[in-house]
Amino acid sequence: MTASLWRQTPWGKANGGQWRYALRNSLAMCLSLWLAFVLELDSPYWAMTSAAVVSFPTVGGVISKSLGRVVGSLIGAMAAVVITGLGISDPWLFSFLIALWLALCTYISNHHQNNVSYAFALAGYTAAIIAFSCVNVTDPQHIFDIAQARVSEVIIGILCGGLLMMILPSTSDGETLLQSLHKTQARLLEHAQLLWLGEASPEVRTAHEGLIGQILTMNVLRIQAVWSHHRLRRHNRLLNFLLHRQLRLISLISSQRRMLHNWPTQPEGLQVLLERLLAELGQPGCDKYRIARLLAPLVPTAASDYRLHTFWRRLRHFCWSYLECQRWLDRLARYDDQEWPAPPRHSSLTSHTDTLEAAYNGGRTFLCVLLGCAFWIHSQWDAGSSALTLLSICCVLYSATPAPAKGANTMLKAILLLSLICFAVKFGLMIRLDDFWLFCALLFPVLITMQLFKQQQPRQAVLWGQLIVLLGSFLAITNPPSYDYLQYINGSLGQALGVMSAGLAFQLLRPSSDRRKSRRLIRSLRRHFMDQLEPAPRQSESQFESLIYHCISQLSQSQDQTARLWVLRWGVVLLNCSHIVWQLRQWRGEDQPLYLVRDNCIRSLQGILTEQGVQHASLDRTLAELQRISAALANHRESTARELAGMVWRLHSSLSQLQQALPVAAEAR
Incomplete structure (x- = not known):
């Protein structure tokens, strides 16, 4: 009975990989918090938050995201110092400059992908966090000290996350990438069978989109694998070539389908031959000789039968391309430290950016922040900085997502839950503690449990991620500790209203349909x-x-x-x-x-x-x-x-x- 109940708990359900992930990230958050206290930084929870943000499941993801976070934090901190210094005596100039900066970061973040997008999104709301907290500061040197402290805390969190990733490493990015490439090879044959031998149906379109998306997603895996694995870094050119080659195979499959659909009189036995051909390509030891023997009956005898000539030639080209791709993959999998002939050079996969949508999102961010600053100037609300900070984060972070209002709604849920729970913890428990290690002993199992829930509940993973990242902010673990009921309630209310304002903006100024x-x-x-x-x-x-x-x-x-x-x-x-x-x-x-x-x-x-x-x-x-x-x-x-x-x-x-x-x-x- 006891064993059965244990298996129903998140700790009993977790496998080895989930425990490793939870332990690694929880230890990184606690370690970063301790180091921030040792270095006597005034807001150690920033280091804890930074360690939570870079908690990627793979080494390459941690390295890639950490670099983007460091660069974005540095750019944002410098922008905050400049903006606050210029607008220190003129609130309207300050409002215009910070709104313009956030709009620019939103535009650039929407216009690019991967690390560039992440770095500029972070540069935007890092500047907002620092600048809005410095509006009542009159000494420019103090503004610089605050920005320097924030960046130091961010770097501490990143270093702790990287250290724990080395101590408790997860699945190799290289293995994941190679497995994905092999799976895509097999899926290409299934796709060819569906398009060449199947009937026209919505399933064809879904399969086509799914296969394209899978290959484009592997480009992200390639970037992470290159960051984390020296062998794959040496063969980055080959990995890029393989992705281009697999996309070309999709094009060849589609081209063959068009010829089959526009061929008035197909030769007898063609469907059977295609089935045998695809089955043979899926065999481990397949080579050109075996394929040539299968294709031999299809070789046209009449010189004027240009359709059969063309179809046979393109089918052979598909087979040779597939075998070439498979041969390179096999070399990569059984790496024996030998030099290979270099594959043809290809540029990185081209991406499309919707400039109009990016400009629209940037304009929405500018308008929201400017109106929020105007309200703050006229109302003189003490929690205006909290509201404007969360408004800026939501506008920058969710503008590029397909459903930004849904993202803001998830963050609002996290804020409301943390406001209530952390109020009880902070003023009921933390106020009684004066020993850091005792506090960590209570915090550590909570973090592990939240990390396990995040992995075991995929539908709620985003909410659990928000709860983990925002936990430090709501506990407000500062040095020295501060326990102000009114400030906590006012700040929590401001954060909730800031997110609600962003959600309202996403409803009124909706993304393009x-x-x-x-x-x-x-x-x-x-x-x-x-x-x-x-x-x-x-x-x-x-x-x-x-x-x-x-x-x-x-x-x-x-x-x-x-x-x-x-x-x-x-x-x-x-x-x-x-x-x-x-x-x-x-x-x-x-x-x-x-x-x-x-x-x-x-x-x-x-x-x-x-x-x-x-x-x-x-x-x-x-x-x-x-x-x-x-x-x-x-x-x-x-x-x-x-x-x-x-x-x-x-x-x-x-x-x-x-x-x-x-x-x-x-x-x-």
């Missing part, structure tokens, strides 16, 4: 595709490919199914067309008039597509012309001409999907 975002994404895709048609495009083939997939992933969590569907359709069509355009540029033949035919095919794309949408009359004419060209080239004496006919057929197959798109006038509405 998914439909508006999808329209902007589609216009951006068209604009970048039109650049691909230029003789010297600004983006390479792989850069445009990763940009397309990043745009598709932007709406992967959207509830608007229509918006998601159209972004996916446009992305797939434009990507298939861009690949064909690049292959047309690389095509070479002996008959000079064929070059004119090739150039005419590329130019025809410029007439059917504008940034506003599809010109259906031009599209219909182009499709008819492409069909005529491919039929005329089918019986040409040169093999390169028949190869060109296959490319034109592929272009026709991809463009035919645009017939489902709305006309320009209808789309504008």
Whole structure:
């Protein structure tokens, strides 16, 4: 009976990994608190909060996030010193400068990703925390001392988190990345089977979006693995190449699907051959010889059958690309310290930034902070700094999330819970304690329990994370201790009202709807595709490919199914067309008039597509012309001409999907 009850508790449910995570983070928070007291810093809870924030489950995540936090804290502290120094005698100038700084940080944070985004978000609300707490300070030197103390406390928390990560390390980032890459390889074959052999259904779209999102997420794992593992840091170029190659395999799968759907008379036994081919690719010892034997029956005998020639050639290219990717992965997994030939160089995965949405979020932050400062100036409320600080944090932190009001609501729940619980703890228990180690002995099991709940309750993980991070602020562990009932209640009320004001702002000035975002994404895709048609495009083939997939992933969590569907359709069509355009540029033949035919095919794309949408009359004419060209080239004496006919057929197959798109006038509405 006792054992059964124990297994129902969070301590009994926890496995070894969860215990390690909870112990590591709880020890880091207590250690940082102790060091801050030893160094006689005035607000040790800042060090505790910093240790909680960088409590990432992997070494690379801790290092990456810690660097972003240090840089962001330094930038924010310097900005706070400058802003407070300039506005020390003019509250309206101070209000304008801090609102402008927070708006700028919101814009930059929304405009970038990963460490840059995190660093500027932190620079924004670090400046707010320091500046709003210094409004009644008249000595510039004291302002600098406060900023210096805050940064010191942040660095102490980060160092403690890093130290405990070395003592109690978690799962290796490298192992996680390699496992994810192998799983993606297997999933690519499942995806090919679904698209080539399955029926058209919503499951196809969901699988396509899911696979794209999985590969883009691995880019974050790559960054973390590079930070934490020297071997993978040496092979960062290879990891980047593998991600690009897996994205290219998705494109090849999609391209084969378009050919299958636009093939009037498919050869007998094709479906069976594809099944056997995918099964063979999934075998551990698969090589080119075994694949070539399977592909041999598909080799066309009639020279004029350009469709079969093209399909066979592209299918073989898919198999060779898959095997190449698998070969590099196997080398990476069984690393034997030998030098390998370097893989082709690729730029980092291209990401799309919605400049208009980032500017809108920055403007909302500016307006909220300026109005909040105006209210504070006129009301002279003692807790105005607490309210403005939480308002700034919410505006900067949640502006880039899909549901900012939901994030503010979660923080409000955490603040209300902590206000009540910490009031009882602070004035009922802490006021009676005068020994730090006794306090830590009581705090440590509480932190462990909260960390376990955070891992065991995924739906409430965000709330538990907020409770852990904000715990130190509400306990207000200062040096020397301060126990002021009125100040605590007033400060808690101010923090709650600050979060509520941010939630109200998110309701009144809502982020763009998914439909508006999808329209902007589609216009951006068209604009970048039109650049691909230029003789010297600004983006390479792989850069445009990763940009397309990043745009598709932007709406992967959207509830608007229509918006998601159209972004996916446009992305797939434009990507298939861009690949064909690049292959047309690389095509070479002996008959000079064929070059004119090739150039005419590329130019025809410029007439059917504008940034506003599809010109259906031009599209219909182009499709008819492409069909005529491919039929005329089918019986040409040169093999390169028949190869060109296959490319034109592929272009026709991809463009035919645009017939489902709305006309320009209808789309504008």
